[in-house]
Every structure is written in C-alpha cells, then in structure tokens.
Amino acid sequence: MAKMRSKNLIHPGEILKEEFLEPLGISQNQLAIDLRVPAPRISAIVHGRRAISADTALRLGAYFKMEPQFWLNLQNNYDLGVAASGTWERIKKLIPEFVPKNAAAAL
Numbered sequence: 001m002a003k004m005r006s007k008n009l010i011h012p013g014e015i016l017k018e019e020f021l022e023p024l025g026i027s028q029n030q031l032a033i034d035l036r037v038p039a040p041r042i043s044a045i046v047h048g049r050r051a052i053s054a055d056t057a058l059r060l061g062a063y064f065k066m067e068p069q070f071w072l073n074l075q076n077n078y079d080l081g082v083a084a085s086g087t088w089e090r091i092k093k094l095i096p097e098f099v100p101k102n103a104a105a106a107l
Contacts, residue, residue: 009081011048012074020064021046035059051075 021031028046032039037059044050052060052075054068061068 009078009085011078012052012071013045013048013050015074016052016060017046031063035063051079 017028020026021028028042029039032042035042035056037056041050041056045052045056052071054072057068057071057075060066060071
C-alpha cells in the first residue's frame with residue numbers, strides 16, 4: 001500500500017489566495033460578493049479555518065470557469081493528509097488487509 005503523505009500539507013484556502021485571488025487582483029470581500037456567500041466564509045477558507053464545501057466548490061468552479069471537482073479534490077487530499085498524519089500508522093497495524101480465500105472469491 002502506498003505511503004500516506006502527511007508533511008507539507010497545503011490548505012485549499014492557501015491555494016485559493018496565492019494562485020487565484022492575489023494574481024487576479026480579487027479581494028476576499030469581492031469574491032464573497034460575487035459568489036453570493038458571507039465574507040466570513042471566504043476569510044475562514046483563506047485562513048485555513050474552514051473546509052471548502054460542495055456548495056463552495058460549485059460556486060468557485062463556476063466563477064473561475066473550472067471543474068468544481070478541482071476544489072473538492074484539494075480539500076479531500078488535505079483532509080486525508082491531516083487524518084493520516086495522526087492515525088495512519090496506528091490504523092495500518094489494527095486493520096488487516098482483505099485476503100480472498102481463493103481466486104474465485106476475488107472476482
């Protein structure tokens with residue numbers, strides 16, 4: 001099984017800020033207005049205090065003309081990395097891998 005990445009995690013809010021807002025000259029407040037969401041939601045995302053929800057991913061996708069899945073993938077990868085950094089080694093020791101009793105069972 002592949003090793004879980006747990007170091008150097010980047011919150012999706014940091015990507016939103018550094019790769020989208022700053023280069024495009026969009027303020028957090030303007031983004032909130034344009035997305036029709038409360039400004040504290042965008043602020044919390046940018047500061048890594050809030051996850052990007054499916055609703056926010058849809059809005060960001062529409063706004064930046066990209067797939068909403070991009071934002072959800074960033075969030076899911078971040079969440080999995082955070083979870084793995086604290087528990088992955090312990091989980092691997094506790095949970096056995098499934099091994100089929102015969103080849104037919106694997107199909």
